[in-house]
Amino acid sequence: MEFKHVSVLLNESIEGLKINPQGIYVDCTLGGAGHSLEILKRLGPAGKLIGIDQDPAAIANAVEKLQGFAGQFYAVKSNFYQLKQVLQEMEMDLVDGFLFDLGVSSYQLDTPERGFSYMHDAELDMRMGPDQPTDAKELVNGLSEEELTTIIRKYGEERWAKRIASFIVRERKNKPINTTGELVTVIKAAIPAGARREGPHPAKRTFQALRIAVNNELGILEKAMKDAVTALKPGGRISVITFHSLEDRMIKETFKELANPCTCPPAFPVCACGKKSQIKIITGKPIEPSQEELTVNPRARSAKLRIAEKLNI
Template sequence: MEFKHISVLLEESVDYLNCKEGGTYVDCTLGGGGHSEQILKKIGSTGHLVGIDQDASAIKAAGERLSKYEGRVDLVKDNYSNLSYVLDELGIEKVDGFIFDLGVSSYQLDTPERGFSYKYEAPLDMRMNRNSHRTAANLVNNLSEDELAGIIEDYGEENWAKRIAQFIVEARSEKRIETTTELVGIIKAAIPATVRRSGPHPARRTFQALRIAVNDELGIIEGAIKDGVSRLKKKGRISIITFHSLEDRIVKHTYKELAKKCTCPPKFPICTCDTERQVKIITRNPILPSEEEIEANARSRSAKLRVAQRL
């Protein structure tokens, strides 16, 4: 299947980087290479771009798309949680900007055999990095009822999490749950018919929750932001697109933490924490997609862009 992914908030996210001719930039979630190509157009023939993605299919597709920029691009198959290691291996100490486009790509959702979507019959996989040993099937068949309920409630914000977990445990006692359609059937049985008739697909939140858990998507965001900020040059920027309220909350709070001047209690006569303010928040309110973009690409609807600048 051809790697297809529409870059969300493309112009806005790259424009906010204030790309400099000859600068060095890192696309931490390469995907199909849309944001990377936009950056390369702005940084000129002496600019350098590093693209990171844990999905081999993304690396291959972006490599083909960016082949005309040969000599100016390094593509690395890795997780952005290893950002500092990647830069060290490339001999890069500081960069002018980072861009993150969090969440799952359109290609991953639309490739049935990857098991990300409740729309297709497929093995319960959901791995962004196919070398990982943890799949959605592992979680569904091995976690306790309480652990499953916690994941579905916390990451999926699903009101029926406990009941869904109960039904999963009952079903797997009869037979191991192997496919997306098996899991969808269990979820539908767990959610009352009156609830299923309105709102989104009944399996959407549970599938989202399992995907986040399989790939530890939320657990790596804060550390990656802090690593990125530490590698930014003065006035360098970090541009992050989120698609989920939990992702956005982590980005917002991490920016705020890095922007604090002092963490001492207000009543302290003098500062004893020696906290150094590291960033200035550029986007006090997140940048949202236009109505035109949402109309052209419905998956952009929940996107939010937040940007910070190194002091």
């Protein structure tokens, strides 16, 4: 299957990086390589781009798509949790900009055998990288009802989490839930008919929750953000695109912590904790897709872009 993915907030995220043509940039979520291509177009001969992705299909696609930038583009199969190690191995201490386009790619959603989508019947998987030890099938069939409830409620913000978990546990006593279609059927049975008629697809929040849990998405995000800011040159920027409220909240809070790290009580006349601001937040409110973009790519509707700039500490 051809690797197709429409890059979201493409111009806004790249403009936000304020590209230095001679700079070094890192696309931490290579995906369909659309953002990487735009960055490379703006680099001069001395400029470099590192593209990181844990999905071998994304790496293979990027290498082919960006073959005209040999000597400037470097693809690395890794998770951005390993960002610090990747930069050390590339012998790059400081870089000019980072881009994160979080969430699942259109290719992953549209490839049934990856098991991400509630729209295609396939084996339950949801791993963004094939080397990951745990897939969605193991969670659905192995976790307790309480653990499933917590995951679906916390990561899916699903009001029917307890009921869905209860129906999953009841169903798997008869036989294991092995496919996305089987899981969708259980979720639809668990959610009352009146609630199913309004809002998004009834399985959307549960599938999101399982995907986040399988890939430990929120667990690795805060560390990756802080590692990226540490590796930024003064004046360098970081652009982060999120697709659901949990991610956006984490980015917002992490940026706020790095911009205003002082822990002194408000009554203190001067700072005594010694913690210095590391970044300036460029986007007071997140940038959202234009109506024109949403017309072309409805999947962009929940996207939000936040940008920060490294201070000269």
